[in-house]
Amino acid sequence: MISPGVCDLGPVKLHYLQAGVGDLVLCLHGFPDHAPSMRPLLEEVAAAGYRAVAPFMRGYAPSTTEARTFESAALAGDVLGLGDSLASGTDMMVVGHDWGAVAALHAAVLQPERVTRLVTLGMPHARAFARALREDPVQQRRSWYQFLFLAEGFAERVVADRDFAFVERLIAEWSPRSPFGPEEWLALRRTLASRGTLTAAMRYYRSAFGAEPRDPILARDAARWDEPVRVPTLAIYGERDGCIGPEVHASQAEHFTGDLRLRSAPGVGHWPHLEDPRRVIPEIVSFLRAA
8 A cells, every 4th residue: 555754854855655664665756757656666666575665856746846956966865864764774775767866876876885776767877878968969869858958937938838748748759658647647747737846857957967056065975976886786778768868878887886787678768667567667676675
């Protein structure tokens, strides 16, 4: 049974969905997405004997939408803070999709002794992606929307127009079939339409590109964004991912000094866990059980 909860981390309050009991497994969503999309994963992870928790990431209602920063170091701090609160600072495992994977990767770099297993979905190591954005014209074209998001105010109007038709087009570009059914898409639009959420979601990108002031308190952690990952990692990506090219995902191995298992999902786009759950979710659960 899935139930709600809330965790006060000081700068932000994170609401979450949870299921099961046992060792903590955090399941982190990305953009454009929210915690309810993690329900199938929560159910399977809980059935395997874990406490599975999917937070609404900072900026996504009902979690705090106004925050000082949306740097990846702050997102990583949220991950570690959830671990402190929900698992009393003991070990945890983390599954992250898209921006959730960015947060998970950064948290694993900052405190590898806390993250025993890491699963990334649809997002490679930060250094591999940054290199592709600088040098790969194909990936630059795929990432065109990120540059639009830097236009504060204008971007919000474009994306929200006609009931988020822009987001629907993005999803169609990124995956051969929609990861969201009609009810899921309606729920996601409601989240994005919640006051402050859309701007917060875009601030993730604005922070990443240096379009917002850096938080000096996070400077030391922020400087470690591209360090190698030392924890055992399962990286799953779709062979038809239109958001981040499969070749970018496949190039990330050099940025992991621990055990890395790269898995490509045939016929799948940017949401492997939603587009092919019967294959992908059992593989995630099997990897977690091997901890």
